[in-house]
Amino acid sequence: MSLRINEVAQAAGVNRETLRYYERRGLLEKPDRSPGGHRLYDERAVHTLRIIKAAQRLGFTLEEVADLIEVGRRRGRDSGLQARAREKLVEVEERIADLETIRSNLVAAIDAGCDDLHVCATTDCCPVPFVEITTRPTDA
Template sequence: MGEPELRSGQVADAAGVNVQTLRYYERRGLLAAPRRSPGGHRLYPAETVTLLRVVKAAQRLGFTLDEVAGMLRAGRRGRGVGLQEHARRKLAEVERRLADLTLVRDTLRAAISAGCDDPVECADSACCPLPFAEAAPAGRAARPGRDSVSLRSDA
């Protein structure tokens, strides 16, 4: 007798996803097309639950479905960019985002400490830490502590 097979609802419940997620992951190639029962019900191998949990955990860590699919393919083939390399890349991305967020936090704290309420008045004040202008207008030197702060919007 073969391994037990689970119907869509059973797999979804066990993995903490909904049935539409199963179908979406099938279309995306994350899950193999399941076997069908004589009555047309999808029947999944029991390890599908583990696979779905892996996918959801990877998403919580910030991996895209394309990245997850690549890791799964590499793992199945034993070659390509697997978990270690993806994790290194994701960690570098997270560290860049943390640095950007730290700069945002520190700038906002400085803005609160400066006590400015009117952004227009603050923009013309030497003590305003907010980067209202990304670059100083032509003919005006950047003021240290103000124009030198750059908040990236591409993160």
């Protein structure tokens, strides 16, 4: 079954330009062409687009997704997804910890009634740890 670009884009929930961009980047295989020059895709293209969007929602960058797809094409089914998913999980957990710190600092600033960061930062009772926020702990 052949699908035109609008049908594939709609089925995958992307726009036509995104589809063309992914094709240029090599994320999608080059489609066949009709005698009139129209791109003709199969259902695999829709499936691949959905995989790309799902991987992005899981936090993978487009570059990482492209690498996973390329490695999967070369190796068959083993794309290293398990190892990469574990690495991404560590990144996500670090971001969550950062967000929890940000949340606590914002709650403390709201509770303290801070209205002016310059004034607040120069007082001893300021709940916002300006130095700690701007530096990240190093791994020992």
